[in-house]
Amino acid sequence: MNENPKVLISGASIAGPALAYWLGRYGWRSTVVERASEFRDGGQNIDVRGAGREVLRRAGLEDAVRRANTGEVGTRFLGSGGSIVAEFPVRASESGGATAELEILRGDLARILVDASVAGDLTDYLYGDQIAGIVEGEDDVEVTFESGEQRRFDLVVAADGMRSSTRELVFGGEASVHPLGMETSYFTVPRTATDTPWWNWYNEAGGLAVTLRPDQHGTTRATLSSISYGKVGGSGRSGAVDARSERRTAAEQRARLREQFRDVGWEAPRLLDALDDASDLYFESIGQVKAPHWSRGRVALAGDAAWCASPVSGMGTSLSIVGAYVLAGELASHVHHRDAFAGYERIMRPYVDQAQQLPPGVPRVANPRTRAGLAALHVALRAASTPLVGKLGAKLFAPPADRIELPDYAHLERGRA
Known part of the structure; x- marks a missing residue:
């Protein structure tokens, strides 16, 4: 290596700037x-655990x-008319809780990481372009960008999300996306007097969910989610997930949401009315990435491109941050990239495997199909929120965020040792 x-x-979301x-x-x-x-x-809101x-x-x-x-003080599950079913306040914990102690907007965390990465004058950002071709040589990689420019690098890392186009170029169908039967739309709405500093979560039968969360910018972050109880790719107001969701236009998604949520209560009518003014509408079919290997030659995968555990895991951001730290440390620790990539996978694979092991029935169990199922969910949530079974409630919202022994790479830092 040079x-x-x-x-x-x-x-340039989370994993990429963290790695840089x-x-x-x-x-x-x-x-x-x-x-x-x-x-x-x-x-939207993400957490670090x-x-x-x-x-x-x-x-x-x-x-x-x-x-x-974001100032979020905890999570509230709501019932008919917005009545409180159960609430789980933020706890002084680095790992547990539906609302983590460190809650931040994705864009705010990305900005912190980008600013930190350029502070040492060793990182450049190239916006409005993407990788179109990769040709690996004996000593480097020739990359062709969509703009037509060509450059050479020692290594390439794909950190461009669950449906990574770079991963597809190098790994083809070797890595696959496994849908979880849930689709979520995210957008920002003006804050109103009815909004609170809680993460408010409202369900209706049919696998439909509406959530509102605070931010520190004077607005409110909203989601509309639907569950498929048949095959992925179905249609209809039951909330079935369309496997072609990534090909829908924003206008088509707005129409779909209005059809799905037209009779839903609580704040759903307000959110549907706000859709046309929501310039940041983003929607996705929730899934996990399964990749048998995270490197090939001089190209490696990181973040969601390597192992997306899905938003319902509660681990996406933490995995990206930890993975970037480990990959960089292993690269700095080894003379040859093959050894570095092997060490990276050896350390991270068990951590990722734990994160991808979702509780039985997730995400459907939290988004019931029937009124009876919704009533049972509310009973379970009420019980879990009481002091008597509070430890059980804590376990419901405690992803395996600390189940890794982090290596110490401080001795490798230039000018810091």
């Missing part, structure tokens, strides 16, 4: 290419993330 290796990272940041601390130079024309400042928080602490970024906290 004395100052050059790495191309595809994707850590590589920069080891003296590596990174170029991050992002197909969006500019930095994407939007996004367990080992992810420890990585932020080692990076010196935990306080910055804390200052950008």
Whole structure:
């Protein structure tokens, strides 16, 4: 490897900038290419738990993330008319809770990571472009961008999301996306007097869910979710997930949501009325990525492109942050990239496997099909929120965020040892 290796990272959300940041601390130079024309400042609430928080602490970024906290005080499940069924306040825990102690908007965390990554003058961002071709040589990789430009790098890392186009170029169908039968639409709405600092979660029979969450920007983050109880790719008001959702236009998705949620109560009418003014509408079919290998030659996968555990795992952001830290550390620890990639997978694979093991029935169990199922869910939530069975309630919202022994790479840092 060259004395100052050059790495191309595809994707400028969380995993990409985090990787560039850590590589920069080891003296590596990174170029991050992002197909969006500019930095994407939007996004919904995400959280950082367990080992992810420890990585932020080692990076010196935990306080910055804390200052950008959304202010969410806990999670409330609501019933008819918006009545409170059960509530789970934020607890002083680095791993547990439906609402984590560190809650932040995706765009705010991405901004912190991007700013940190460019502070050392070893990271460049290339917006409005993406990788179109990769040809691996003996000593480097020739990359052709969609713009037509060609450049050479020592390594390439795909960190461009669950449906990574870079992964498809290199791995083809070897890695696959496994749908979980749930579709979620995310958007921002104006804050009103009825909004609270809680994550308010409302279900109706048919597998439909409406949530509202606070942010620190004076607006409210909304989601509309639907569950499929038949085969993925079905249609109808039951909330069946369309496997072709990624090909829908925003106008088609708005029409779909109005059809699905037209008779839903609580704040659903308000959200449907706000759809036309929601410039940040984003929708996806929730799934997990299963990849037998996270590297091939000089190309590696990171973040959701490697192992998406899905938003319902509660682990997506923490996995991205920890994975970036481990991949950068292993690259800095080894002379040959093959050994680094092997170490990266050895350390991260058990952590990822745990995160992808969702509780039985998730996500359908939290989005019942029938009124009887919804009533049973409410009974279980009420019980879980009481002091008598509070420990059980805590386990319901405790992903395996700290079940990894983080290596210490501090001795490898340039000018910091």
